[in-house]
Amino acid sequence: MAEILVNGGNRLQGEIPVSGAKNAALPLMAVTLLTDEPVTLRNCPDLDDIATLSNVLRGHGASVDASWLGLTVAGETDSGSARGSLPTLRLHTPEIASIRAPYELVSQMRASILVLGPLMARMGRAEVSLPGGCAIGSRPVDLHLMGLEALGAWIELRDGYVFAETARGGKDRLRGAKITFPKVSVGATENLVMAATLAEGRTELLNAAQEPEVVDLCQCLTAMGAQISGIGTSHLIIDGVERLGGVTHQVVADRIEAGTFAVAAGMTGGELILKNGRLDHLGSLVGVLHETGIVCSEISGGIHVVSTVDRPRAVSVTTQPYPGFPTDLQAQTMSLMVMAEGSAVLTETIFENRYMHVPELIRMGANIDINGRVAVVRGVERLNGAPVKASDLRASASLILAGLVAQGETRLSDIHHLDRGYERIEDKLRGVGASIERLDGGT
Ligand code: EPZ
Secondary structure, X not given: OOEEEEEOOOOOEEEEXXXXXXXXXXXXXHHHHHOOOOEEEEOOOOOHXXXXXXXXXXXXXXXXXXXXXXXXXXXXXXXXXXXXXXOOEEXXXXXXXXXXXXXXXXXXXXXXXXXXXXXXXXXXXXXXXXXXXXXXXXXXXXXXXXXXXXXXXXXXXXXXXXXXXXXXXXXXXXXXXXXXXXXXXXXXXXXXXXXXOOOEXXXXXXOOOOOHHHHHHHHHHHHOOOEEEOOOOOEEEXXXXXXXXXXXXXXXXXXXXXHHHHHHHHHOOOEXXXXXXXXXXXXXXXXXHHHHOEEEEEEOOEEEEEEOOXXXXXXXXXEOOOOOEOHHHHHHHHHHHHOOEOEEEEEOOOOOOOOOOHHHHHHOOOEEEEEOOEEEXXXXXXXXXOEEEOOOHHHHHHHHHHHHXXXXXXXXXXOHHHHXXXXXXXXXXXXXXXXXXXXXXXX
């Protein structure tokens, strides 16, 4: 099995490129189901999740030019192209060949549920496998379904699938409605915005997610002819239109990747330029890092990050929906607090099981106590390299970060979790001085 080896102690210094955001590219790919014209996504990251969703969309009749993905995408032989060569994805769905998204694909990647809204908007019918949970939580989709019902869809859950249909056997269009989310949901907001673009009349989404990836999706849909106002706020208003046109859209830079590298700079006492990163999208991470002694500032074409202290100071953090502290940076920030001066209390309010990285960090010498959703981290002066196992995407990143400062070698296994959301992370970190390599496992 492939592994990543890290030898700790190097200070990171230099310029590191930030890729397009996975969590923007995935909903952006789904917009191809809303139009019979071509959709081109520039700055698309070369990730396993992108390849998986490409397969799901192919099943609906989309042609997806993913030849630059370093993976074999169903229906195409692996072109053998170097991964991350041409980050442009071309999608085209002249007509929907199937309304069914099968379990074997959806279960590989939960964000496949994002085909539900577009299928209902364009076809009035959908059969989408329930995505099921994952390592970090049960990941229900009740808010997605509640919203579609409010838009006039009839929903039945049977045999692990969502069967959805508009009135008259799918012949009617969805009808605009006023929907208030009881809790903020990025995916439900995205699914319902896409569904509402072709609904009859006005839809209002209250307590909608405001993440930059949601903004990026709304901006792309607007360029396709959708009528959306309140973009970037928690109150979105979508006036349905008859049809949407094609688009060429640039995927927004990945704020979670940028935040991961900012933490890496701070942990190693280094200084990085995060090329193409957006400081304004780092939200409350900037303030938290500043309190630890890591200063982030905007420069032309990216973000400058520099550590101003010998050892970061511990700072407590509670995850919240954007612009609060991102749950997707909780694990990475915990690695920072593990070696910081003092104690920090981390509270994970979004997911019920997002501390899978804790036992592995403890094996490296961390001092962490978990009580439900609260983690108390007492900073230690030294971490020791160890063989550790990845459990989910962001936990994998947190273990690499810990390896960057640990004494000796850290060997990370199950790195397929990592490849879902980070593009060539070992190459990028090596490029700024880390001692890190990927062993492809071979026999
Ligand atoms: C998106 O997941 C991201 N994934 C996640 O990133 C991110 O952690 C999450 O938003 C929160 O920011 C993508 O964008 C592909 P939610 P999503 O719906 O949409 C509950 C990563 O590491 N909920 O905002 O699935 C849910 O259980 C991934 O890149 C319901 O109860 O997250 C969670 O507790 C991990 N019912 C909370 O809401 C629903 O119908 C937030 O989930 C939907 C969600």
